[in-house]
Amino acid sequence: MNPITFFWLFLKASLLSTGGFGNLPYLHQDLIGLGRATEADFLTAIAVGQLSPGPNGVWSISLGYLTLGWLGAALAMLALSLPPLLALGVAAVYNRVERWQGVQDFVRGLSLGVVGLTLAIAYALARSSIADWRGLAIALGALALAISKHVPVVAILGLAGLMGWIIYR
Amino acid sequence: MQHLSDRSAPLTSITERIRPHAGLLELFAAYFWIGIQSFGGGSATLFLIRQACITRGWLDEVEFTRAWALIQIAPGINLIKITALVGYELRGWPGVVAAVAGLVLPSGCVTALMTAGFSAVRDVPAARAAMRGVLPATIGISVAIAAQMGLPVLRLARRESNRRLAAHVLVLVGAALLLAVAGLSPALVLLAAGAVTAALLAVLPSALRREP
Numbered sequence: 001m002n003p004i005t006f007f008w009l010f011l012k013a014s015l016l017s018t019g020g021f022g023n024l025p026y027l028h029q030d031l032i033g034l035g036r037a038t039e040a041d042f043l044t045a046i047a048v049g050q051l052s053p054g055p056n057g058v059w060s061i062s063l064g065y066l067t068l069g070w071l072g073a074a075l076a077m078l079a080l081s082l083p084p085l086l087a088l089g090v091a092a093v094y095n096r097v098e099r100w101q102g103v104q105d106f107v108r109g110l111s112l113g114v115v116g117l118t119l120a121i122a123y124a125l126a127r128s129s130i131a132d133w134r135g136l137a138i139a140l141g142a143l144a145l146a147i148s149k150h151v152p153v154v155a156i157l158g159l160a161g162l163m164g165w166i167i168y169r
Numbered sequence: 170m171q172h173l174s175d176r177s178a179p180l181t182s183i184t185e186r187i188r189p190h191a192g193l194l195e196l197f198a199a200y201f202w203i204g205i206q207s208f209g210g211g212s213a214t215l216f217l218i219r220q221a222c223i224t225r226g227w228l229d230e231v232e233f234t235r236a237w238a239l240i241q242i243a244p245g246i247n248l249i250k251i252t253a254l255v256g257y258e259l260r261g262w263p264g265v266v267a268a269v270a271g272l273v274l275p276s277g278c279v280t281a282l283m284t285a286g287f288s289a290v291r292d293v294p295a296a297r298a299a300m301r302g303v304l305p306a307t308i309g310i311s312v313a314i315a316a317q318m319g320l321p322v323l324r325l326a327r328r329e330s331n332r333r334l335a336a337h338v339l340v341l342v343g344a345a346l347l348l349a350v351a352g353l354s355p356a357l358v359l360l361a362a363g364a365v366t367a368a369l370l371a372v373l374p375s376a377l378r379r380e381p
Contacts, residue, residue, distance in 0.1 A: 015244050018356065020211050044287060051303065052283050054204050054276025056211035057246035061277045062284040073281040081273050083245035084253055085265065090243045091236075091254055102367050108322060109366025110238035112337055113359040115319035116344030122311045123349055129304040138302055142309030146216065147316065153213040154206050157306055164302015165295055 001036050003075060006068055010060060010079035020049075020056030027060060031067065041066045134167050189226045191259045193267045199225070200252060200271030205279070212311040214248050214276075218255075219317070227255055230321045237318065241359055249273065329375040336369040 009030045013023035024046075031037035045066060049059025057080055064076030097103045130136050138160050145151045199221050207214040222228045228236060240250040249269060256268030290296045319341065326337040344362045347353045353361075 014246075018241060018244055018247070020246055020248075044284065047300075048280060048284050048287050050307070051208065051287075051300070052276060052280040053207045053214070054272065054280070055214055055246045055248035057249070058273075058276050058280045061280045065281040065284045070281065073277065073284075077273055077277040080246055081249060081269055084240075084243065084247075084249040084269075086245070087240040087243035087250035087254055088257055088265070091239060094239055102371065105367040105370040106363040107235060107238060108370070109340055109363035110241065110359050111234045111318070111322050112340045112366060113344040113362025114234075114238050114241060115315050115322075116341045116346075116362065117348050117355055117358060118311060118315040118318070120345040120349040122308050122315065123345075125311075126305070126308050129301075130308065131301070135301070135305040139305035139309040139312075142306035143312050144309075146310045146313035149220075152206075153216050153310060154208055156310065157208055157213060157303055160302040160306030161299040162302070165299045168298035168301045169295055 001034075001068060003068070003071060006064075006072065007075045007079055010064065010076050011082065013060070014079055014083045020059070021046075023057070023060055027063065031063075037063065037067050134163075138163055188259055191225070191227065191264075193260055193263055196256060196259060196264055197267040197271040200268045201275055204272045204275040207276070211248060212307050212314060214272075215314055216310055218248065218251065219314070222255060227259060230317075231325070234318045234321060238359075242356075329377050330373065332373045333370065333375065336366070336373055340366050340369070 009027065010023075013026035013030070016026060017023045024042075027037075028042060032039070041063060045059050045063035048062040049056055052058055052062070060080065061073050061076045064072035064074075066072075068075070094103070094107070098107075126139065130139055142156050142160060145156050146153065200218075203214060203217045203221060207217050219233055222233055223230060236254055237247070237251055240247060240254060243250055249272065252268045252272045253265045256264035256266070258264075260267070323334065323337055323341075326334045340362050343365070344358050347358045347361065348355060
């Protein structure tokens, strides 16, 4: 596959979406349509993206690797890193209008909305990936440890992986 | 683009206070460590970025939540957006490059390596069992993040008035329901949350004296 076309597909998907998985529908449509990736490639990439360090959005770096090797991974990485710089422009605009009380209240509403969305997504994920009371116990244990701030996140996840291995093997 | 290079105006415009000095190497190293350590996807990463910003005094709790809300409007991965914003705030464009490269390079390389390895162990039962433990923990961590982002805003509202606190809770629960039950697009939900909050707060006076 032509690297420039490849880069453009990944850049376009990132420019037209927000959040880590927002680019999924675009890439799915384009790469499957062109016959450059399979459904199994997508499932593998999403699973790796969930486990690997960094933002969820790195899943498309995994897809880039599966589609075009190391060059694909590097191009996907670049395509993911450029569109977020537009956030600097959004912040600069905010800087000019923030003195209006209405704008401050609006942004406060955005904060509340983000918290609500985070809870709703956690609920949706819980319905699909918490199968029984033991899974729920792991989730609540992780919640308590994360709120306590005394245990590093990587240790929480390591412990959870160990619990999963003991319970479900 | 004049305003972008004007360092006297902080970009996140969250406060006018002086930011602590951060070297480019320190910025790169902080994000490199986050990029390597945050196994378990976005929730773990957000948790670590927030912790790093607050313990180093780069942003305080309210600033972080506001910046996180603001960047949702821009395209791309939210965690990279907030990383770029913090980098710019502290060190301008070189700071953006240092912070974003620090976050993306190690996690991208590890992701590509794991892709190569994961295809091989995908059907190994032990790997599948461990994964069944990791996923619920990821959910617990994202609820912790929601609590840590929401509580400072709700505490501020409680100081302003009980009616304002009720309005905040209404918007928060409403946003969750609009996504979970009505399945509206996240961007629409956020715009609605902002508009409803601005309208409600315009008619509900704050008991606190407004800052000059």
